Amino acid sequence: MSKGSQHGRKASGCLVSFIAILGLYQIFFAIRVFNDSGLYGNSLSLSPMLQIGLASVWTILFLTALLGLVRSQDHAVGYSAWLILSFIVYGLLRTSLFAQADYDRQRIPFLVMGTVLILIVPVWSLLKRKTQGTEQ
Numbered sequence: 001m002s003k004g005s006q007h008g009r010k011a012s013g014c015l016v017s018f019i020a021i022l023g024l025y026q027i028f029f030a031i032r033v034f035n036d037s038g039l040y041g042n043s044l045s046l047s048p049m050l051q052i053g054l055a056s057v058w059t060i061l062f063l064t065a066l067l068g069l070v071r072s073q074d075h076a077v078g079y080s081a082w083l084i085l086s087f088i089v090y091g092l093l094r095t096s097l098f099a100q101a102d103y104d105r106q107r108i109p110f111l112v113m114g115t116v117l118i119l120i121v122p123v124w125s126l127l128k129r130k131t132q133g134t135e136q
Contacts, residue, residue: 015080016069022087023062030055045098058087085122088115 033051046054065083068076092115096108 015077016066018084019062019066019069019080022084023059023066026055026059026062030059045100046094058090081122085119088118 030052033048033055061083065076065080069080092111095104095111099105099108
């Protein structure tokens with residue numbers, strides 16, 4: 001087995017694990033919102049049904065990405081990378097727009113800076129790969 005294919009498998013295995021964890025997180029988040037709706041004060045102003053609906057959509061998207069990665073479909077890695085980036089931006093926007101608790105409001109600048117720093121490398125890498133693809 002060549003060194004390049006081993007690295008590709010290892011990277012793909014990490015991506016599969018990460019996508020699976022994010023999908024499970026959304027499932028557990030939906031269950032928690034369903035069980036806790038009405039019992040505890042929510043720090044977001046979104047209705048519980050909307051939160052469950054959004055978590056279900058993300059779960060389906062992560063499941064689609066996971067199946068694509070497991071089946072080694074074309075563009076599965078790119079789809080998964082864009083999905084992760086979209087999920088990070090979604091989380092930031094959701095917190096920024098709908099946070100009600102003081103502690104959530106106070107951490108928004110930190111979340112914005114952290115998100116920007118996290119997204120710089122993947123976006124730069126995707127743009128670099130895209131421009132290299134058009135040159136060939």
